[in-house]
Amino acid sequence: MKIDRVILTSNTDKTYYEFWNQLSYTYKEKFGITPTLVFFGTEEEFNNLGLSKEYGDVFFEQSIHDVSNWQYTWALFYYTKFFPNETCILMGIDQIPLGTYFLKDIIKDVDENDYVMLTDDHYVKTNQTEYDWSLGGFSPSAYHISKGSVFNEIYKFEDSFNSEILKIKNLNVKTMWKNEWGTDEGYSSSVLYNYDKKEIVKSFSKSEELVERRIECLRFYEPNYDFNRLQNNYYIECHSCRPYSDHKNYLDTLFKNIPKFI
Numbered sequence: 001m002k003i004d005r006v007i008l009t010s011n012t013d014k015t016y017y018e019f020w021n022q023l024s025y026t027y028k029e030k031f032g033i034t035p036t037l038v039f040f041g042t043e044e045e046f047n048n049l050g051l052s053k054e055y056g057d058v059f060f061e062q063s064i065h066d067v068s069n070w071q072y073t074w075a076l077f078y079y080t081k082f083f084p085n086e087t088c089i090l091m092g093i094d095q096i097p098l099g100t101y102f103l104k105d106i107i108k109d110v111d112e113n114d115y116v117m118l119t120d121d122h123y124v125k126t127n128q129t130e131y132d133w134s135l136g137g138f139s140p141s142a143y144h145i146s147k148g149s150v151f152n153e154i155y156k157f158e159d160s161f162n163s164e165i166l167k168i169k170n171l172n173v174k175t176m177w178k179n180e181w182g183t184d185e186g187y188s189s190s191v192l193y194n195y196d197k198k199e200i201v202k203s204f205s206k207s208e209e210l211v212e213r214r215i216e217c218l219r220f221y222e223p224n225y226d227f228n229r230l231q232n233n234y235y236i237e238c239h240s241c242r243p244y245s246d247h248k249n250y251l252d253t254l255f256k257n258i259p260k261f262i
Contacts, residue, residue, distance in 0.1 A: 001110040003103055003145060004086040006033050008093045009075045011040035011063065017049055018244035019093045022255045024056035031097060032262035033089075038075040064165050070183040071165050073141050077188060078164055081157045084149035087112060091142050094242050096254065098235035100261050101213065102143060102206070110202055115150050117192065118143035119210060120203035123176060131176065133203060138176050138189045143206075154195055155188070210236055215254075217241035222250040231259055 006027050010016040017039075024035040035056035039046050040063050051058075059079060064071055076090040089103070097103060107116055123131040123138045131137040151157075158164040168187050175182035192201055215225045215238040222241055229235060238254060241247040 001087060001107045001112050001114065001116065001145065003033050003089050003107075005036055005083055005088045007036050007038070007076045007079050007088055007090050009038040009040070009072045010093050011072060012045055012049065014245065015243045016093050017051060019096075019240070019242075020056075021050075021052050022244075022251070023093065023096065024052070024054075026097065026255060026258060028055040030258055030260045030262065031100075031103060033103070034086075036079065036083075036088075037093075038072075038079050040072060040075075061161055064162055067165055067169055068180045068183075070180060073184040074165065074168065074187070075161065076141055077144070077151060077155060077184070078157055078161055080146075080148040080151035082148065084152065085147065087145065087147050088151070090144045094240045095142060096238040096240050096251075096258075098215070098230060098237055098258055099213075099233040101209070101233070102236050104261075106204065106206070107145060111200075113147065113150060114200045114202050115154060115192070116143075116145040117201065117203045118145070119205075119207045121205040122207040122210075124207075133189055133193070136190075136193055138182070138185050139192075139203075141184050141188065144188070150200070155191055214239055217247075222247055225254075227257065230254075230257055233259065233261075 020037055027033045027035040037056060037058045038061055039058055040061050043060055080088045102118055110116055117139055120133040120139045122140050125131055129135050133139045158167055173183045173186040175186040195201060213234060213236040215223055215235060217223060217240050220241055244251055
């Protein structure tokens with residue numbers, strides 16, 4: 001399995017959109033992966049924010065009234081349908097790729113027609129089996145990987161994004177937080193858990209490696225990191241501080257020092 005495309009989403013909140021220009025360059029020029037942004041806003045708004053299409057593809061969507069923010073993360077899944085013959089990975093726009101371990105190394109021997117979920121144990125807690133994906137619990141929306149055609153076969157997406165979101169909203173999906181937040185994760189986990197061809201769903205317990213090899217900013221903190229480890233493909237990602245403009249020097253330096261893997 002080789003990743004062709006990464007799906008990302010943002011709206012007009014600078015907490016998210018400010019990552020796009022640097023992130024799209026990094027995926028394309030340093031990893032050889034085509035970035036694709038689902039932007040919730042108009043093309044005029046996109047341009048006025050100084051965002052660029054130079055290194056990736058952009059789709060424009062409109063937010064659906066009376067649906068909470070999980071609609072944005074479900075767009076990660078939904079937009080895979082437009083790339084049936086490409087292997088797509090779903091990622092948060094504040095997750096900066098730093099190395100090839102998750103993006104290449106551990107999936108290289110997986111069949112291209114399988115479905116990979118790399119952190120199926122992310123929400124597992126001691127003696128709380130309700131969070132265990134293998135027992136019907138929950139997995140995050142990031143690090144799902146498959147061909148667009150396989151995503152579509154599993155989730156049976158509606159013809160329009162609006163219809164897709166309303167379909168899921170009407171299911172009253174069970175979530176970890178007992179409210180609508182996490183509906184995307186609850187729904188995807190439930191569908192995968194009950195999928196009748198479960199043999200193609202390859203779930204990996206990789207949260208321990210992700211935590212150990214991640215630069216974790218806790219959304220506001222600028223942690224130190226080992227430059228040599230960064231240069232030698234040790235780190236997996238930076239779960240970034242945000243918004244970008246509040247941490248510009250730190251993030252510009254980090255992006256600059258990501259090695260080129262192609």
